[in-house]
Amino acid sequence: xxxxxxxxxxxxxxxASARTARxxxxxxxxxxxxxxxxxxxxxxxxxxxxxxxxxxxxxxxxTVDLSGPFGDASTWIVDNRDxxxxxxxxxxxxSNGVVVSVRAVYLCLLALGWxxxxxxxxxxxxxxxxxxxxxxxxxxxxVSGVLGMWVPTMQTIALMVVxxxxxxxxxxxxxxxxxxxxxMFRLLRPVLDTMQVLPAFAYLLPFVMVFGIGVxxxxxATVIYAAPPMARLTALGLRGADAGVLEAVSSLGATGRQRxxxxxxxxxxxxxxxxxxxTIMMALSMxxxxxxxxxxGLGDRVYQALASxxxxxxxxxxxxxVLLAVxxxxxxxxxxxxxxxxxxxxxxxxxxxxxxxxxxxxxxxxVVAGRLTGSLVWPTASVIDIAPPVNHFKEWxxxxxxxxxxxxxxxxxxxxxxxxxxxxxxxxxxxxxxWWGALLIVAALAWVIGTWRTALTAxxxxxxxGVLGVWVPSMNTLSQVLAxxxxxxxxxxxxxVLAAGSAxxxxxLRPVLDxxxxxxxFVYLIPVVALFGxxxxxAAAAAVVYALPAVIRxxxxxxxxxxxAAMESAQSLGATRWQQLRQVQLPLARPALLxxxxxxxxxxxxxxxxxxxxxxxxxxxxxxAGLSTGDLGLGMxxxxxxxxxxxxxxxxxxxxxxxxGKGA
Amino acid sequence: xxxxxxxxTAVGATAxxxxxxxxxxxxxxxxxxxxxxxxxxxxxxxxxxxSTQTWVGAQSNVAVAKYLLEHELGYRVDTVQVDxxxxxxxxxxxxxxxxxEDWGHPAQEKLYVDEKKTIARGGDLGVDGHIGWWxxxxxxxxxxxxxxxxxxxxxxxxxxxxxxxxxxxxxxxxPSYVTNDKALVKNLKLxxxxxxxGSEAAQITQMQQFAKEKKPFxxxxxxxxxxxxxxxxxxxxxxxxxxxxxxxxEKDPESIDCxxxxxxxxxxxxxxxxKGNSSAAKxxxxxxxxxxxxNYVSELIASQHLPADEAAARWVKKNPDVWKKWLPKx
Numbered sequence: 001x002x003x004x005x006x007x008x009x010x011x012x013x014x015x016a017s018a019r020t021a022r023x024x025x026x027x028x029x030x031x032x033x034x035x036x037x038x039x040x041x042x043x044x045x046x047x048x049x050x051x052x053x054x055x056x057x058x059x060x061x062x063t064v065d066l067s068g069p070f071g072d073a074s075t076w077i078v079d080n081r082d083x084x085x086x087x088x089x090x091x092x093x094x095s096n097g098v099v100v101s102v103r104a105v106y107l108c109l110l111a112l113g114w115x116x117x118x119x120x121x122x123x124x125x126x127x128x129x130x131x132x133x134x135x136x137x138x139x140x141x142x143v144s145g146v147l148g149m150w151v152p153t154m155q156t157i158a159l160m161v162v163x164x165x166x167x168x169x170x171x172x173x174x175x176x177x178x179x180x181x182x183x184m185f186r187l188l189r190p191v192l193d194t195m196q197v198l199p200a201f202a203y204l205l206p207f208v209m210v211f212g213i214g215v216x217x218x219x220x221a222t223v224i225y226a227a228p229p230m231a232r233l234t235a236l237g238l239r240g241a242d243a244g245v246l247e248a249v250s251s252l253g254a255t256g257r258q259r260x261x262x263x264x265x266x267x268x269x270x271x272x273x274x275x276x277x278x279t280i281m282m283a284l285s286m287x288x289x290x291x292x293x294x295x296x297g298l299g300d301r302v303y304q305a306l307a308s309x310x311x312x313x314x315x316x317x318x319x320x321x322v323l324l325a326v327x328x329x330x331x332x333x334x335x336x337x338x339x340x341x342x343x344x345x346x347x348x349x350x351x352x353x354x355x356x357x358x359x360x361x362x363x364x365x366x367v368v369a370g371r372l373t374g375s376l377v378w379p380t381a382s383v384i385d386i387a388p389p390v391n392h393f394k395e396w397x398x399x400x401x402x403x404x405x406x407x408x409x410x411x412x413x414x415x416x417x418x419x420x421x422x423x424x425x426x427x428x429x430x431x432x433x434x435w436w437g438a439l440l441i442v443a444a445l446a447w448v449i450g451t452w453r454t455a456l457t458a459x460x461x462x463x464x465x466g467v468l469g470v471w472v473p474s475m476n477t478l479s480q481v482l483a484x485x486x487x488x489x490x491x492x493x494x495x496x497v498l499a500a501g502s503a504x505x506x507x508x509l510r511p512v513l514d515x516x517x518x519x520x521x522f523v524y525l526i527p528v529v530a531l532f533g534x535x536x537x538x539a540a541a542a543a544v545v546y547a548l549p550a551v552i553r554x555x556x557x558x559x560x561x562x563x564x565a566a567m568e569s570a571q572s573l574g575a576t577r578w579q580q581l582r583q584v585q586l587p588l589a590r591p592a593l594l595x596x597x598x599x600x601x602x603x604x605x606x607x608x609x610x611x612x613x614x615x616x617x618x619x620x621x622x623x624x625a626g627l628s629t630g631d632l633g634l635g636m637x638x639x640x641x642x643x644x645x646x647x648x649x650x651x652x653x654x655x656x657x658x659x660x661g662k663g664a
Numbered sequence: 665x666x667x668x669x670x671x672x673t674a675v676g677a678t679a680x681x682x683x684x685x686x687x688x689x690x691x692x693x694x695x696x697x698x699x700x701x702x703x704x705x706x707x708x709x710x711x712x713x714x715s716t717q718t719w720v721g722a723q724s725n726v727a728v729a730k731y732l733l734e735h736e737l738g739y740r741v742d743t744v745q746v747d748x749x750x751x752x753x754x755x756x757x758x759x760x761x762x763x764x765e766d767w768g769h770p771a772q773e774k775l776y777v778d779e780k781k782t783i784a785r786g787g788d789l790g791v792d793g794h795i796g797w798w799x800x801x802x803x804x805x806x807x808x809x810x811x812x813x814x815x816x817x818x819x820x821x822x823x824x825x826x827x828x829x830x831x832x833x834x835x836x837x838x839p840s841y842v843t844n845d846k847a848l849v850k851n852l853k854l855x856x857x858x859x860x861x862g863s864e865a866a867q868i869t870q871m872q873q874f875a876k877e878k879k880p881f882x883x884x885x886x887x888x889x890x891x892x893x894x895x896x897x898x899x900x901x902x903x904x905x906x907x908x909x910x911x912x913x914e915k916d917p918e919s920i921d922c923x924x925x926x927x928x929x930x931x932x933x934x935x936x937x938x939k940g941n942s943s944a945a946k947x948x949x950x951x952x953x954x955x956x957x958x959n960y961v962s963e964l965i966a967s968q969h970l971p972a973d974e975a976a977a978r979w980v981k982k983n984p985d986v987w988k989k990w991l992p993k994x
Contacts, residue, residue: 078753078775103702155703213750214759215702294746294754296703304716304723304745306865309872310969387969402873412873419826529869534835534861535827612839613863615827621862625839628747 058466067633115370129334150378175234218295233275237268312387496555539611558592786931
């Protein structure tokens with residue numbers, strides 16, 4: 001999810017200074033009035049509420065127990081899955097279609113053999129994105145083979161091909177509808193906005209419930225997860241077409257369809273490619289997570305390795321994931337850049353009309369060569385086992401910093417301190433907060449920063465948590481999210497400021513950030529426990545590691561985009577570096593910083609469920625428990641609560657002003 | 665003009681949806697409970713899919729079964745990793761053919777084996793499973809009286825962690841494992857807080873970390889497990905397990921106040937697969953070994969980090985007299 005929502009192109013905050021001015025202005029005028037209204041409303045309602053129901057945690061009288069209905073539904077599905085017409089005639093075909101198409105792609109990949117696949121991918125990358133990226137692709141595939149991950153990599157690619165194609169088709173259709181009809185756009189927008197906020201895990205449960213574990217559930221969940229960016233960007237691209245050009249085209253007598261095909265779609269192609277890029281990245285992250293519900297491939301290898309506490313083996317399976325992500329991201333991004341320039345890449349024999357036949361011929365030659373040498377799957381003789389050295393390194397590192405370092409203490413001591421001095425007070429404070437107090441605070445925060453609509457959404461989201469009867473665990477989760485968020489922001493903005501100040505620093509950071517963003521979240525699990533023990537502190541640590549890259553990236557970009565003229569003038573007035581930063585750069589980059597906060601919230605929340613796997617407890621644990629014990633009531637309710645927390649936090653941290661530009 | 669176009673689009677969309685639905689139902693029935701994994705059996709026709717659970721003992725069963733099925737009977741074996749309860753669901757749907765090690769799921773057994781008859785019993789695995797509370801040997805040697813639950817409260821202070829607050833910490837593992845620990849702590853009036861590690865990986869890592877520093881800990885754990893070879897544990901005696909207590913617990917899980925039972929671990933096969941009477945089904949029914957056998961393989965996989973296949977190969981080479989009996993007679 002991170003790679004998608006925070007890829008540089010989407011998060012560019014745009015015309016920073018103009019927005020800052022508007023945001024501050026609206027804040028100054030509106031805030032007081034809004035708070036006043038809220039205070040009046042509170043004065044009337046709170047005594048009523050606390051008289052009728054007790055203060056403290058959410059009153060029991062106001063909860064609805066949904067675990068019964070969920071349980072019934074799941075029993076009904078199990079009983080009727082092989083007889084009811086809806087399953088047999090509709091969902092059955094859907095699931096069959098998924099199985100057949102994934103199998104077809106997989107068999108094709110196996111038939112091409114490792115030589116064929118490598119040749120094909122490299123040539124396509126060369127043609128589409130140039131020599132450097134082709135080299136990256138070649139090396140990546142070879143590395144996957146050397147690590148002994150060829151077959152799982154092919155399985156993941158097969159899943160990716162099908163899910164990305166379906167996501168793009170679905171997303172493009174929705175986007176087309178949204179781009180052409182205003183009503184559709186207004187309808188789609190809040191839905192897509194919301195879907196972007198949801199943690200990937202939340203999508204898994206309903207699909208498991210209907211389809212059972214396995215590839216169909218995993219793939220359909222992936223499609224639902226990865227289609228929204230495509231839909232959003234298609235709609236935006238179509239709507240953003242230059243009015244003058246459209247006018248000109250229609251004055252030439254073009255019909256609606258001609259206008260769409262010859263002007264609007266071509267004009268939107270940059271957005272379309274960006275949409276494809278984001279869809280691919282999101283699909284990849286989801287395909288990995290879906291290993292929890294039986295999608296085979298690289299994610300499954302990571303998951304299995306973790307079961308035997310083998311970080312080395314988990315890393316061996318994660319490296320191909322990261323490489324796949326980098327290759328696919330760079331290829332589609334480069335293809336997008338080149339579209340405008342209209343010049344094709346590659347050597348001369350790869351240009352012109354003969355391109356695709358040439359690619360086909362070379363691939364065929366490679367396939368024949370592979371068959372002749374008799375190795376369709378990667379030869380086992382050339383596999384290197386990196387697990388032992390990696391495990392040794394991990395042991396060594398843990399031994400040296402776990403505890404007993406003079407003055408600094410060890411990581412275990414920090415974790416204990418963090419739990420006792422930050423997490424516990426925060427959790428106890430939030431739990432002790434009267435429920436109406438929490439609602440009021442959220443309403444006030446969301447209203448001050450946004451509109452009454454966002455405030456209402458945020459408040460309702462929080463109220464739903466209470467109604468579902470998971471108020472206390474939700475407050476526990478919220479305390480972890482807030483604590484992790486503060487650490488993420490302090491570290492992330494600090495590093496971002498450093499990186500913005502030095503080009504070399506940014507260059508060093510970039511690959512590190514790329515890797516952190518695409519590494520499957522599971523991999524952090526064991527190192528984090530080894531360093532911080534079991535509990536909420538390691539859960540927070542995993543969240544920080546996961547959310548940090550996006551925050552650093554957005555901060556760096558925001559600071560970089562501050563107009564050089566402003567900096568110049570500050571300098572000429574004799575401001576020191578620190579003064580420049582504090583009084584010119586940071587205030588001007590405010591929209592970017594707000595975006596960093598918002599993204600930080602969303603990403604930290606996405607790791608809550610992983611946190612459940614290392615002792616974070618609360619909602620994350622409930623979702624894991626629901627998934628692994630088939631207790632759908634428990635899992636779904638916790639999942640909905642996480643979704644509500646996400647909505648609430650998003651609305652509280654997202655200034656409405658920015659929404660106009662989000663995703664564009 | 666726009667209105668007309670809108671209407672045609674709407675009509676078109678409806679027609680298209682209708683056509684798709686029709687086309688789908690035109691193909692006849694598609695029972696998704698009979699569909700297998702797209703990655704199954706890419707190479708040959710004879711194929712078996714085994715469910716492997718996250719813990720290593722289960723992986724050892726699967727590794728050896730897989731090795732023998734592939735090398736002795738000429739099958740291709742696929743493995744799927746899923747948690748216990750979803751695995752039952754997958755087994756009933758035929759997405760996996762066998763579960764090699766089950767720790768007792770009465771509700772699922774009743775539904776799938778007795779009522780729906782989609783799953784068949786596959787007999788004993790030969791290994792007895794036991795769940796309990798354990799402390800490290802180095803600590804128990806110094807304080808032998810900790811091995812009785814009645815003395816646990818005396819040691820609660822020593823077992824405090826940041827997570828458990830001012831109570832002692834009793835560490836539990838993955839949410840998918842059978843546990844009564846919360847009820848036990850309450851009913852036995854113990855001054856402890858159950859802290860869920862959330863996954864076995866996290867629990868093992870934490871135990872190893874404690875052991876490195878020779879710190880005391882109390883944990884939910886189970887035998888057989890390879891970890892015992894690396895980190896010796898001693899079991900804390902809980903009130904004796906009785907059938908009455910178990911019956912009481914079945915009605916109200918909150919009321920349990922006795923130890924966990926010792927379960928002979930079971931194998932389960934998909935009913936159609938079992939009825940097919942292929943040599944693989946016969947082999948899997950015959951599969952039966954001992955705790956020592958299983959631990960030998962588990963240890964190789966988990967602490968020496970051998971690939972499961974190689975660990976299985978080593979065991980197979982050493983114990984031909986054990987596995988020769990499993991092969992169906994020709």
